[in-house]
Amino acid sequence: MSDDTKDPREVAPFLKESKLTAIDQKEQELEDARREQELSENLDDGKDITCGFWIFKGPTLQSFATETMYVTIYGIAGCFMAMCFAYFNGTITTLEKRYKIPTKTLGIISVGNDMSTMFASALTGYYLRKVHRPRWMGLGLFTIVIFCLLNCSLHFIYGAGEDALKLTRDHGAYQNLSGHLTSSQRDQKLCMNETSSCIQEDSVWVPQMILFLAQFILGIGQALFLVVGLAYMDDNTTKSKTPAMLSFSTFLRMLGPAIGYSLASLCLRWYIEPTAEPLIKPEDPRWLGAWWIGWLILAAMTALIAFVMTLFPKELPSSKARRLKYRKAGEPNTTVEMDFSLGYMWHSIKLLATNKVYVYNTIASILYFFGYMVYWIFTPKYIETQYQQSASMATMATGTVALGFSAAGVLLSGFVVSKYKPSARALAAWNATVDFLTVAGILGFVAIGCKGSDELSSMATVDGSCSVSCHCEYVHYAPICSPDNVTYISACHAGCTAKTKDQLERTLYTGCDCINPTNLTTGIELQYAVDGACHVDCFNQFLLFLGVMCFLKLVGASSKSTNLLIALRCIPPEDKSFALGLGSMVASLFGFIPSPIFYGWLIDKYCLVWGKTCSNKGNCWLYDTVSLRYALNLAAGTCILLGGFMNIVVWYHAKHLKIFDDEKAKSLEDITLKDLGSTLQLQKLDENI
Structure with missing residues (x-):
């Protein structure tokens, strides 16, 4: 009997066997892929979970990977x-x-x-x-x-x-x-x-x-x-x-x-x-x-x-x-892939608004x-x-x-x-x-x-007309304190012309024309100032x-x-x-x-x-x-x-x-x-x- 006249009952077992072979082959491919993935993960275990690099690694260091x-x-x-x-x-x-x-x-x-x-x-x-x-x-x-x-x-x-x-x-x-x-x-x-x-x-x-x-x-x-x-x-x-x-x-x-x-x-x-x-x-x-x-x-x-x-x-x-352990137990992957498209983003913004x-x-x-x-x-x-x-x-x-x-x-x-x-x-x-x-x-x-701090701000305008001729615009900030406890921006702003030291080794500025001697019993002789701002408590x-x-x-x-x-x-x-x-x-x-x-x-x-x-x-x-x-x-x-x-x-x-x-x-x-x-x-x- 030729191949063209074969009984279907004789051909059916071959077709069934061929179909089973294809299924088994597919399952075998999936199993091989799974084993390959597990093998890859096992090979990576030593690299992914190992502490350190180069010479900075070892069992002692690995114990700290917690x-x-x-x-x-x-x-x-x-x-x-x-x-x-x-x-x-x-x-x-x-x-x-x-x-x-x-x-x-x-x-x-x-x-x-x-x-x-x-x-x-x-x-x-x-x-x-x-x-x-x-x-x-x-x-x-x-x-x-x-x-x-x-x-x-x-x-x-x-x-x-x-x-x-x-x-x-x-x-x-x-x-x-x-x-x-x-x-x-x-x-x-x-x-x-x-x-x-x-x-x-x-x-x-x-x-x-x-x-x-x-x-x-x-x-x-x-x-x-x-x-x-x-x-x-x-x-x-x-x-x-x-x-x-x-x-x-x-x-x-x-x-x-x-x-x-x-x-x-x-x-x-x-x-x-x-x-x-x-x-x-x-x-x-x-x-x-x-x-x-x-x-x-x-x-x-x-x-x-x-x-x-x-x-x-x-x-x-x-x-x-x-x-x-979770993967072997067959637990489903709960990770949700986020949609990063502009359309989704705009939709989310409108909902939030x-x-x-x-x-x-x-x-x-x-x-x-x-x-x-x-x-x-x-x-x-x-x-x-x-x-x-x-x-x-x-x-x-x-x-x-x-x-x-x-x-x-x-x-x-x-x-x-x-x-x-x-x-x-x-x-x-x-x-x-x-x-x-x-x-x-x-x-x-x-x-x-x-109050003392607030009064310091007045020193910027104290007798401002007096120091105009001293040209103090670019003089560095170097405060001085007058005998009547008024702080001046600098010796220049107080109109001082000389500098010396007293017995206490304090720096004194003298000849300060802009310091007002009013209510001072000794008069103009007290037109001097001490280096530094007046004390404020x-x-x-x-x-x-x-x-x-x-x-x-x-x-x-x-x-x-x-x-x-x-x-x-x-x-x-x-x-x-x-x-x-x-x-x-x-x-x-x-x-x-x-x-x-x-x-x-x-x-x-x-x-x-x-x-x-x-x-x-x-x-x-x-x-x-x-x-x-x-x-x-x-x-x-x-x-x-x-x-x-x-x-x-x-x-x-x-x-x-x-x-x-x-x-x-x-x-x-x-x-x-x-x-x-x-x-x-x-x-x-x-x-x-």
Whole structure:
């Protein structure tokens, strides 16, 4: 029988066998692919979970590849990063004086990190999802090292400066005491009969550009460290341990501002040129502390922790073991691929724009940030100006004294929310209450003035017509004190013509025609002045201000978690990351970036004495303290008051918002790391709280 006439019953077994063979072949291909994948994973196990690189690896080092060790190192690194932010804020006034930078310009410089962080965070979160994340975190920390070295480099490029060196014994600023002064001394101190020439100096733009570049680089390093680090923590820690891990790392990071301000206070007690003997004390407004030393310390510490961070493996062994166990158990993959198309993004924005709780809560946060930013950045300068405290004392009070109150506020609010599980309306009502209490405290700042400090501002116009012929426009700020306890900007402004020393080795200026001898029994013979500003005692007012500031720290920190809970619960889970990211960007655009610039401009507006040079207005030496106190605090209070009204609107619309589940109440610790890592507002608060 030919093949064409075969019985179908004879052909069927061959067809069935052929079909079974194809199925078996397909199954065999799938099995081979699975085994190949498992083999690939097993081959990668040694590489992905191995600590260290090059010669820096081994069994001893591998024993540290644990969740607890990572969270500890991550928290310490975050502490060092927060120290850098705090140290910069603590040395702002010294940078102003040394490099003759207006406050508005320093405000622009300080937002450089916000600009770069805002854009770098989005790119980092999108492109660095499957890389060796600990090494990228280490790169981010090394970037912060560059930030520290760039700041410090200014001192090695420009030195201590002529103004600072003239106030040291080693450079002989006051050695010629016979009354026959050199031309340089006459230009700087005494009344002249002809117009003085302006002060020549190096380019003032180079230091400002270096400082801005350093801040911009800091923002990139911050984005690399925070975004990648939080994602690594979320992927490599047990979910049940997440709250404890998060709390521990946050606690370590909160130590950063206190340590950073303390380091700034310590460094500012030393003169800018440590090898020279200064002729003035730290309380003198002309004192320049050794601001640059702290950057060397911070650079060394950050470099060390950056190296340690790079030693962590691509994936922790415990995490990989759990992942393989879940895969073998056949658990489904719950990872949701996000749609990054512009259409989906625009659709999400429109949905969020109709979410009234989200919109008003975001506006309230921005108004609070905008109003309170001036106290986060310029509090040391405010204390120095209003209460005549040294830069070291102002920095210490800002960073360390109030830390305990901030920590107490965070812990207390966390306990109350976790225990009593208040409703959304209760949380919004507390946020509004905090805003109104903050406004009340700010009004207290307005009332807490110092009469002696306010009287100093009058020295800029004392007998101004008298010193017109002395041509003092470009004379350096060098205050002197008359016998009737009036401070003059300089000996030139007092019309002095000679200089000598008394029996107490104090520098005296004599022949001061502009000093009014009225009510002095001995007449014109007392037209002299002592070097240095007249003593002003504002310590009691300073303590009162400090007490109000601690109160504001306490209540302000207590609203941090309540505001975040509303932000997390008012949006659907699938839109949470995008909503928080969008809120962070909006907060940066309208809060974090413009507010330092605005307040810097406002502070400069009330300057009475500028350190003028040939090419620059320079820094401000003396402010109208009364007007500045009113304008600065009322502007900040107005913004926060508007934020309080926005929280009332949130309270009205939050009537149906559920903060906790009915079946199983979620405590404050149930906020996931991805929720926290999606917003830069939290990091900004941790730096300044």
